[in-house]
Amino acid sequence: MTSNIDNTLIHVTVTRREDQTDEIAVFDLSAADGNVLPAFEAGAHIDVVLGPELIRQYSLSNAPGSSSYRLGILNDPNSRGGSRQIHAELKAGAEVQISAPRNHFPLEMDAEHSLLIGGGIGITPMIAMAYALKAANKSFELHYCSRSEAKAAFLEELKREFGEQLVLHFDDAGDTGRINPKLLCAEAQPGTHLYVCGPGGFMDWVIEQAKAAGLPDKQIHFEYFNAEVDISGEAFEVYAEASDVTVQVGPNESIATALKAAGVKVQMSCEEGVCGTCICDVIEGIPDHRDHFLTDEEKEDNDQIALCCSRAKSARLVVDI
Incomplete structure (x- = not known):
């Protein structure tokens, strides 16, 4: 089975909480035993373990090289429990377990110019990227899109640290203040790379606009943390080879759910096809990819599948779990 997760957990203490x-x-985390936390690069995120079946991913928002980890977490009204629990329970002095940082959203440091676009809480990885680019004396712009100034966190820090490189876009300021990704990309110098994070619909729109402006796919970078998934489709059979278990996956059932019901241990976290925790090797059959984690090239290879959301185009799949 392909594993994207380092199972070694780190015990940390919330050293500061600020409701911005x-x-x-905003939460600052330090190692509970006083040791130095593992280094991280801009774009990295960590898992926060809130319970046996409740693990959530959050981007690190402080400058790489910092001695602590900083998270900015939205108390999402559509939360499936993670953010609500964090807001209710993680006060200063609280302890929690996290994973080591992982980075599926790295910076291309050789880019001629970088456009960093954060929508709402999607600003968090962009802050770390802006710090890294500033430290390397690279050309970049940081665009922060929010419903209003009152809803935007980190503002004073961003204004202080990034000055003219920061561009603020508030919905309540009217059309003149709204971001125009197509124009930004059309006017960008050759070799510009775009990075975007935020709500799924916002990201889809920015990516579509960037492509319409002619920015090559390889210069468009993104990371989803929430996504609408459609697990419906025709029933099919899955054989878990390592476990020697065969299951029927129903029309509105995920592969992961069917396997777990049959006693197969499946590692899952987001359950939305964005984190990669449940990625598994495909030995036989053709996956119907529904995830936002695998790249287009990886999907074309058809040798991996996200068990939490993807289905099968063939009548039978054989997976290595």
């Missing part, structure tokens, strides 16, 4: 808006809290 009525919806966003």
